[in-house]
Amino acid sequence: METVYKKPRLLNDVTMHYCPGCGHSLVHKLVAEVLEEMGVEERAVGICPVGCAVFAYRYVDIDWIEAAHGRAPACASAVKRLWPDHLVFTYQGDGDLACIGTGETIQALNRGENIAVIFINNAIYGMTGGQMAPTTLMGQKTSTCPYGRQADLHGFPLHITDIAATLEGTCYVTRQAVNNVANVARTKRAIRQAFQNSLDRKGASFVEVVSTCSAGWKMTPEQANQWMADNMLPYYPLGDLKVNGEKK
Amino acid sequence: MIKGTIKVDTDRCKGCNLCAVACPKKIITLSETVNRMGYHYAQQSDNDACTGCAACGIMCPDGCITVFRERL
Ligand SMILES: Cc1ncc(C[n+]2csc(CCOP(=O)(O)OP(=O)(O)O)c2C)c(N)n1
Ligand code: SF4
Ligand code: SF4
Numbered sequence: 001m002e003t004v005y006k007k008p009r010l011l012n013d014v015t016m017h018y019c020p021g022c023g024h025s026l027v028h029k030l031v032a033e034v035l036e037e038m039g040v041e042e043r044a045v046g047i048c049p050v051g052c053a054v055f056a057y058r059y060v061d062i063d064w065i066e067a068a069h070g071r072a073p074a075c076a077s078a079v080k081r082l083w084p085d086h087l088v089f090t091y092q093g094d095g096d097l098a099c100i101g102t103g104e105t106i107q108a109l110n111r112g113e114n115i116a117v118i119f120i121n122n123a124i125y126g127m128t129g130g131q132m133a134p135t136t137l138m139g140q141k142t143s144t145c146p147y148g149r150q151a152d153l154h155g156f157p158l159h160i161t162d163i164a165a166t167l168e169g170t171c172y173v174t175r176q177a178v179n180n181v182a183n184v185a186r187t188k189r190a191i192r193q194a195f196q197n198s199l200d201r202k203g204a205s206f207v208e209v210v211s212t213c214s215a216g217w218k219m220t221p222e223q224a225n226q227w228m229a230d231n232m233l234p235y236y237p238l239g240d241l242k243v244n245g246e247k248k
Numbered sequence: 249m250i251k252g253t254i255k256v257d258t259d260r261c262k263g264c265n266l267c268a269v270a271c272p273k274k275i276i277t278l279s280e281t282v283n284r285m286g287y288h289y290a291q292q293s294d295n296d297a298c299t300g301c302a303a304c305g306i307m308c309p310d311g312c313i314t315v316f317r318e319r320l
Contacts, residue, residue, distance in 0.1 A: 001318045004252075005302035007311030016310060020287065021264030025309035181270060181303050221264040 008032040010041055010061045017055060021221020023211030024053050024120060026178045027187070031091070031118070032060045034192045040199070044087040045079050047072040049101075051093035052126040052213075070101020073108035076115040080198070087198045089116035095125045098134040098160040105160065112169030114201040116194035119161070122213040123232060130216030134158040137235055142216070157235070164206040165241035171203035173242040177210040177233065179225040186238075203245065210236050249320045252300020256290045257312040263287035267304035267313060273297045276304055 010032035018025045035041050044062045048054055050069035057064030067075040072090035080088040090097075097105050097119050108115065124142055125131040131144040135157050139148040149157075165173040172194055176187040187209055194205035210232050212224035219227060240248050254276075261283060267290050268276040275297050278288035290312070292298060300317030 001253075001316045003314060004300050004317045005305035005313070005315040007314070011311050015260050015285070018309070020262035021266050021309055023309070025311075026307075029309065029311050181306050184306055221266055222269050225266070225269075 008036050010036050012059050012061055014058065016059050018052060019215045021212070021214055021224065022052070023122060023178055023209065023213075026184065027091075027118065027120060027209055027211070028056060028059050030178070030184070030188045030191055034188060034195060035060070035062060038087075038192065038195060040087050040195070043083075043085060044089075044195075045083070047076045047079070047088070047090040049090070049092040049096035050127075051096045053091055053093060053120065054127070056091050070096050070099070071104050072096070072101065073104045073113070073115065073117060077108050077111065077113040080114050084114070084201065085199075087116075087195050088114070089118060089195065089198060091118045092120070093126065094119070094121045094123065094133045094135040098158050102134075102158075102160070106163065106167070109164050109204045109206060110167045110169045112203040114198050114203060116191075116198045116205045116207065118191065118194070119206065119208045120211045121208055121232075121236065122211040122216070124213050124216040126213040126216050130213070130218075134160070135236075137231060140231075161206065161208045161236075161241060165247055167204075169204050170206055170242055171245045172197055172205040172240075174206070174240045175208040175210060175236060175238050177228070177238055179212075179229055183238070208236070210238070250299060250317055251296075251320050252298035252315060252317045253295050254292050254298065254304060254316070255314045256292075258283050258289040258291075260310055261287060261289035261312045262310060263289055264309065265290075266307050266309065270303040270307035272301060272303060273299065
């Protein structure tokens, strides 16, 4: 009997603390698969965020640093400058990357640091109990906007990925999702491209993964994937925003 | 003929059901009983129909599914 699919070796044999069906778990698995296929596990450094992915270092068997909230891109910049031949990436949620860490995100990308940024956009603060995030959709209900996000009270969703594409320091900016087999394959290719760009020192790469938070959204994982496809994807459309430094 | 089969790590399965949603043959169901974390775990209800396409394995967020294929 031939094995056609198995858990990547670099994904540790422990139970991840994530809620059932959480997009973080699937993206962790893809990161492990890509690092394994590239054979770069000995010279890969990941930077963990504050947020649900705070324990990412427990799950993917490479070197990691835990950054202060939102400061992962600054931390990654330092590591990559000190170890230019290493693959350096951050892994961040929307609250970490696009709220408390907006400054660090934009500055690191604009400096053209040779890092990869993996951005999990689940439109909510998962870890702290489902508060409104910068990427929360208009009308979306969260624990801090129980009547839905309103422009006059909460402002508009921040299009951080579109901003990233306008910065001269970014070489690759893409938006992907992991809600079906085809999209998982595309996300995996995008992560691989971003990681290769870090190794090749081509500038900053930014991979948004439109994701789900079934706990924060108060849905089953299946409903969450459907809600994401119906509501988030029209607002955050999938595809490349910038490839080889050229805006699409 | 190609025949597939899957092995589920029932201890680590969280019963999210995303494998069952992804399965084109709709032959994955959740168990009646629960594992030690209290989750109903995934199981293959009709393994004769499995083609080994690996959709379930690819979609399992927790890496609980190993997919095998054999030529009969
Ligand atoms: C300095 C500081 N401010 C606030 C917090 C509380 N806090 C922890 S995680 C988090 C946001 C998490 O949301 P996100 O980055 O979207 O990640 P998710 O949990 O959704 O993956 C906040 C505000 C903190 N830990 N430290
Ligand atoms: S709270 Fe949301 S983001 Fe955090 S593990 Fe649960 S589903 Fe995932
Ligand atoms: S996708 Fe994985 S964790 Fe979810 S029910 Fe299936 S085997 Fe269990």
